[in-house]
Amino acid sequence: xxxxxxxxxxxxxxxxxxxxxxxxxxxxxxxxxxxxxxxxxxxxxxxxxxxxxxxxxxxxxxxxxxxxxxxxxxxxxxxxxxxxxxxxxxxxxxxxxxxxxxxxxxxxxxxxxxxxxxxxxxxxxxxxxxxxxxxxxxxxxxxxxxxxxxxxxxxxxxxxxxxxxxxxxxxxxxxxxxxxxxxxxxxxxxxxxxxxxxxxxxxxxxxxxxxxxxxxxxxxxxxxxxxxxxxxxxxxxxxxxxxxxxxxxxxxxxxxxxxxxxxxxxxxxxxxxxxxxxxxxxxxxxxxxxxxxxxxxxxxxxxxxxxxxxx
Amino acid sequence: xxxxxxxxxxxxxxxxxxxxxxxxxxxxxxxxxxxxxxxxxxxxxxxxxxxxxxxxxxxxxxxxxxxxxxxxxxxxxxxxxxxxxxxxxxxxxxxxxxxxxxxxxxxxxxxxxxxxxxxxxxxxxxxxxxxxxxxxxxxxxxxxxxxxxxxxxxxxxxxxxxxxxxxxxxxxxxxxxxxxxxxxxxxxxxxxxxxxxxxxxxxxxxxxxxxxxxxxxxxxxxxxxxxxxxxxxxxxxxxxxxxxxxxxxxxxxxxxxxxxxxxxxxxxxxxxxxxxxxxxxxxxxxxxxxxxxxxxxxxxxxxxxxxxxxx
Numbered sequence: 006x007x008x009x010x011x012x013x014x015x016x017x018x019x020x021x022x023x024x025x026x027x028x029x030x031x032x033x034x035x036x037x038x039x040x041x042x043x044x045x046x047x048x049x050x051x052x053x054x055x056x057x058x059x060x061x062x063x064x065x066x067x068x069x070x071x072x073x074x075x076x077x078x079x080x081x082x083x084x085x086x087x088x089x090x091x092x093x094x095x096x097x098x099x100x101x102x103x104x105x106x107x108x109x110x111x112x113x114x115x116x117x118x119x120x121x122x123x124x125x126x127x128x129x130x131x132x133x134x135x136x137x138x139x140x141x142x143x144x145x146x147x148x149x150x151x152x153x154x155x156x157x158x159x160x161x162x163x164x165x166x167x168x169x170x171x172x173x174x175x176x177x178x179x180x181x182x183x184x185x186x187x188x189x190x191x192x193x194x195x196x197x198x199x200x201x202x203x204x205x206x207x208x209x210x211x212x213x214x215x216x217x218x219x220x221x222x223x224x225x226x227x228x229x230x231x232x233x234x235x236x237x238x239x240x241x242x243x244x245x246x247x248x249x250x251x252x253x254x255x256x257x258x259x260x261x262x263x264x265x266x267x268x269x270x271x272x273x274x275x276x277x278x279x280x281x282x283x284x285x286x287x288x289x290x291x292x293x294x295x296x297x298x299x300x301x302x303x304x305x306x307x308x309x310x311x312x313x314x315x316x
Numbered sequence: 317x318x319x320x321x322x323x324x325x326x327x328x329x330x331x332x333x334x335x336x337x338x339x340x341x342x343x344x345x346x347x348x349x350x351x352x353x354x355x356x357x358x359x360x361x362x363x364x365x366x367x368x369x370x371x372x373x374x375x376x377x378x379x380x381x382x383x384x385x386x387x388x389x390x391x392x393x394x395x396x397x398x399x400x401x402x403x404x405x406x407x408x409x410x411x412x413x414x415x416x417x418x419x420x421x422x423x424x425x426x427x428x429x430x431x432x433x434x435x436x437x438x439x440x441x442x443x444x445x446x447x448x449x450x451x452x453x454x455x456x457x458x459x460x461x462x463x464x465x466x467x468x469x470x471x472x473x474x475x476x477x478x479x480x481x482x483x484x485x486x487x488x489x490x491x492x493x494x495x496x497x498x499x500x501x502x503x504x505x506x507x508x509x510x511x512x513x514x515x516x517x518x519x520x521x522x523x524x525x526x527x528x529x530x531x532x533x534x535x536x537x538x539x540x541x542x543x544x545x546x547x548x549x550x551x552x553x554x555x556x557x558x559x560x561x562x563x564x565x566x567x568x569x570x571x572x573x574x575x576x577x578x579x580x581x582x583x584x585x586x587x588x589x590x591x592x593x594x595x596x597x598x599x600x601x602x603x604x605x606x607x608x609x610x611x612x613x614x615x616x617x618x619x620x621x622x623x624x625x626x627x
Contacts (some may be wrong), residue, residue, distance in 0.1 A: 026337070047585045052445045265624060274618035276585040307585035309579060316622040 008195040013247025014061055014157045015164050020062045024165055025049050032272045034229040037292050040299045044166040044172065047277050047307025049119065051309055053234075054162050054305050055086035055149070058184060061158030062147045063087075063094050071096050073143040074201035078124070078131040080106040081234055082306055083149035097146055109310065119137055144221035150182025151240025160188025166301050167196040175247045175295065177284035180213040180304040181235035182256065183243035185305060190250045201252040202300075207231075212229040212238045213247070217254055231315055234305065235281035262286050263315045269304075276307045279315075319506040320461070325372055325468045326475050328335065332371045332404055335476055336360050343583045348603050351610045355477040358588050358618025362428065366397035366460070366543075367474050369495060372469030373458045374405050382407050384454040389442040391417040392545055393617055394460035410446045410455055414480025420621060429511035434509040461493025462551025471499025478507040479613050481545075481622055486606065488595040491515040491524040491565065494554035496616060501561045512563040512613075516598035519541075520565045523549045524558070526530050528565055542573055545591035545616065566598035573597050574626045580615075587618045590626075 023189050028043045046054035063075060074097030084100045091098035092259075100119040102111060105128040111121055124134035139146050147155065162185075163176055178189045186204045189287055206213050209230040215223040222244055228236040238245065256263075266282035269275060273276045281304045288302065346610045349556050357365035374386060385408030397409045402409035411430045413422060414437040422432055435445035452455050458466065467578075473496075474487055487501045487508075489611055497515045503564075504511045517524050522542040526534040539547040550558065577593035580586060592615045599606055599613065 052585060268620060270587050274363060274587040275579050276587060311581060311625075311627040314622070314625065314627070316624070 010276060011157065011164060011195050015161045017064050018057055018060045018158060018161060021090065022057050022161075023049055025171055026089065027166060028273060028275070030273050032269070035156060037073040037295060038286060039295045039297060041268055041288065042166065042170050042299070043273070043304050044162055044300045045053050045275065045304050046064070046162055046302060047275060047304050048286065049306070051085045051089045052081070052087065052308040053082040053278075053293070054159055054185060054223045055082040056090060057161050057232060057313040058152070058155035058188070059083065059086035059090035059147070060093070062152055063090050063096055065154045066145060070145045073097075073145070074099060075145040075147050076101065076138045077147050077149060078102070078148045080137045082108070084114050084222055085117055087147060088114050088117035088241035093234050096143075097144070099138045099142060101131050101138065103131060116238060127225055132177035148240065150237065156184050156188045156243055157191070158188065160192040161186045161309040162303050163189040163192035164196055166303070167192060167200065167281070168217045169195060170198030170299070170301065172299060173197065173200045173225065175201050175203055175299040175300045176301045176303070177205055179232070179235055179280045179283040180195075180206045182237040183213065183239040183247055185303065186251065186311060187243035189303060190246055194250065202250065203252050203287070204254040205284035206245070206254055206256050207235055207262060207283060208258055210236055210257045214254045216244065217248060217251070220248070227252075232283050234278065235283065240310055241272065248267050251290055255291060257286040257290060261290055265289055266316060277304050278306045278311060281305045281307070317327035322468065322471060322475060322502060322506050327467055328375050328473045329368055329371045333368050333472075334360055336473070338480055339584060339586070341584050344579070348606060349569060350535060350555040350606045350608060352599065353477065353610070353612045354584070354615050355473055355479050356615050357473055358450065358586060358615050360479075360617070362393070362396045362400045363617050365396065365470055365496060365614065365618040366393040367401060368472050368497070369393065369463070369466035370397035370401035370458070371404070372400050373463050373465040374407055376465045376533065377456060378565065378570040381456045384408075384456070385410060385558060385564060386458050387412065387446055387449045387453070387455040388458050389446045390460045391421055395421070395425050395430065396428055398458060398484060399425050401429035403429035405509050408453075410449045410453060412442050412449065414442060414511055418621075419502065449497065461495030461548065462553045464553055467495050467499045468502070469499065470496045471503040473499040473513060473614050474503035474612070475507055477614070478503060478511065481609060481610070481612065482493065484506060484511045484612045485609040486514055486563075487612045488510050488514045488516055488613070490543065490546055490591045490594040490616055491517045492591065493548040494558055496614065497558040497562065498554035500614060501557055506560065514563050515558070516595035517565055517567050518546055518573060518594060519569055521547055522567045523604070525565045525567050527555065528559060528562070533561070541590040542570055543594050545589065548595065553607060563570070565597040568594060568601055568603060569599040572601055576600055578627060584604070587620060589617045589620050592616045593617070593627065
């Protein structure tokens, strides 16, 4: 991936996404004895960075593909992102969601214009249903985190941050399916001379950490984390990027995630989702490492169910 | 109050406060069929507009007064504001707080450098104790909402907003002790040709609404509102300004306040305190009135106890 391609991606999606603000907090800087720059994708359209990848993937389709629509399976932010991006671009979006997906998430997808197709609750059932939609509608399948154009799109959050602050020592992002961290790595390689990328993951779903050790994509036996956006595992397109170029992956406990989330809500007065608190927790738990450094953190999103808060 | 004095106030406090961001929300604009500009004092130092008035009041003291310190009675945001402002300016701050004030609020005052002086829980006991501190320490009493320099200081939030958006039709702010709304009125008079100021108040503590009707300062029999910053009543310095120049006061129900707060948290991804949600609720409950208008809302603060949320 060269810089020209990444820059084209950024220019391509610009009209459809927010250049989100970068916030700082004197209290958190003091707490960590470092300079921390929060790239606030919680203020992105539909409330998460996923909008970037969804827009890019659709814009890269040819005319015939656009006419026939797109399909994905997701019950999280990517379902909403693909729905809203499709809506903007006049494309049909078919979203395969398990029957037991929360009503509030289904309502959000519908409100953005996505067509929900229900499947049974297993991963296999969801994949089978997505394949069925591809065949019946001729729709193009867009993977939430492993699609190449999605990965490039997600990298544009870090591109914006590095264009504004070109002297960061570290860039941190949470690792779920791997799209955001892989895109962030590509951005750092092309828009900075020295910036190292560090991933953050809940210990409860440390598949990426173990994948890095074993050299192959690992999965999780359980998904018992509050960071609901990070329960997935890496893919064949993003793992090679991560394996080759990531500096390290830091894993954090559940209570550390909740504490970091609380700190950001209380002190920065912004609503972030648990997944976004994971790199903040990784920073706070490793103050010595980051002392006197300049650190960018991708705050991945702000979609939380206020009736289910951990405080 | 002429514009020169207000402008001097703004320049005086500038080095000590944030020029807070003005946010907009496509979703809320669409919901109200209007253009709404949120002046986000929840991002102000110590989390509320009160910092502005506290800084201004201290800066307007003479050298001898500064040496002897300041005293106030407050268990809310002004206690924290006066503590932090005094800390910045090298002045002693004595904060009279009732014995039963929440520990978390006392801890906040201490963390900002204020000296807590405990009193019994009645208003009379607090006032007596504040007087005692004035006599013993020679400290200057600063009223949280009725001090003239506090009122001017609070007006600077609206000044910043009107400097950025000079064509607002309405400016809305919550009414508690009256300092913010009086300052906002002075700002609108001097920095806009057409902007009308509307106050918003919980029905449960509608003392300002009744004061406007009766022509004298009314109090509340109960204080049963979630908007804990608005339980106080108007003062002799701010009431004449309010009485003469306010366009109207809109009162809202408790459930409307909670719904408005939830809307802002969920859709704008920012943490606002219940008092800040009161003008948002007033807007939403009066859509016809504000249709196609440009409305500025002072989001007064973001200090909430996350363990006591109403959701």
